[in-house]
Amino acid sequence: MRPVDLTPLDERRSGGPHRTGPLVYLVPVGLLLGVMALVALLLTNNAISDTEAEVAELEQREATARAELERVRPFAEFAVAEQVRALTVASLAESRFDWERVLEELSRITPSDVWLVNLTGSVSPDVELQDGAALAVRSEVAGPALELIGCGRSQAAVAAYVAALRDVDGVTRVTVVKSELPRGKTDADGDSEQSGDECRTRDFIARFEIVAAFDAVPPPPSSTVPPPAPVPPPGGGDSDSGALVEGADQSGGTSEEAPVVTSGAR
Numbered sequence: 297m298r299p300v301d302l303t304p305l306d307e308r309r310s311g312g313p314h315r316t317g318p319l320v321y322l323v324p325v326g327l328l329l330g331v332m333a334l335v336a337l338l339l340t341n342n343a344i345s346d347t348e349a350e351v352a353e354l355e356q357r358e359a360t361a362r363a364e365l366e367r368v369r370p371f372a373e374f375a376v377a378e379q380v381r382a383l384t385v386a387s388l389a390e391s392r393f394d395w396e397r398v399l400e401e402l403s404r405i406t407p408s409d410v411w412l413v414n415l416t417g418s419v420s421p422d423v424e425l426q427d428g429a430a431l432a433v434r435s436e437v438a439g440p441a442l443e444l445i446g447c448g449r450s451q452a453a454v455a456a457y458v459a460a461l462r463d464v465d466g467v468t469r470v471t472v473v474k475s476e477l478p479r480g481k482t483d484a485d486g487d488s489e490q491s492g493d494e495c496r497t498r499d500f501i502a503r504f505e506i507v508a509a510f511d512a513v514p515p516p517p518s519s520t521v522p523p524p525a526p527v528p529p530p531g532g533g534d535s536d537s538g539a540l541v542e543g544a545d546q547s548g549g550t551s552e553e554a555p556v557v558t559s560g561a562r
Contacts, residue, residue, distance in 0.1 A: 393419055393440045393513055398464065402442070405460040409453045412446035413495050429505070433471050437509040444506040447495035451475060454504045466510045473505035 395417060406412070416428040421435045429443035444461075448454040454475045461470045478496040496503050 393510070398442070398466070401464050402461075405457075405464065407453070407457065407460075409449040410446060410457045411495065412444055413493050414443070414445040416443040417441070418443075431473055431505055431507055433473050433507045437507065437511065439513045440510040442506075442508040444508065445493050445504070447501050447503050448475075449502075450500055451477070451502050454502050457504075458506065461506065461508050464508065466512060467508050468511040469509050471507045471509070473507065475502050475504040477502050 398417070402415075414427075414429050416425060416430075417440070418425070418428070418434075419440045421437060421441075429445050431443050431445075434441055434443055448457060454472075458470055458472055461467060478499055478501070494503070495501070
């Protein structure tokens, strides 16, 4: 059977309605781009929300950590202060110097033909005293040392005294700065008389200046760096290390750091 074309004659001539032009392709592309933009927007919003939640959680953790740090800070500072003080005490114990024993031995070895007009003891050459001997040789000794200024009935008496000083427990070397007999009035003698150190009242009396060093004793520790967490010392603070004493401190114990100065000892 032959097929019959039922299309109207006028439409059959024009070839039928056909859609042409770029509009046919722009519509689906636009729809696709819109869907993709919507998906990207949703994903971005989700990522921002997750990031904000993570930031809030981290801030909360930071606040908790800071609160914990503030809570334990006093304990940490106390531990540091305890360690610093323990090191200081250990260092002071190692550099301890027994002035009482030294002065006792010095009084035993000093003979009757030798007398002292100035006796200065210090644990370091950095110690400055108003009435100290201040001999230049003292700066060569880093640790404790005795500075002795006095007179002997003769040069032989001074030499014997120097030999006796070498026998004092702990003395490593004895330096004789000078030992002189009176030879008329000079400018140096005039200065000595004015300072009260001149003791040569006879022609045979020799005036000496001696430094006895204790090199085996370590110098005192430096205290220029304060502890990280200073704690007030008990009892109103420590005594001044530059205090002037006569063999022992005010509390009756042996002085560890204070210099010893005596004048007119015989």
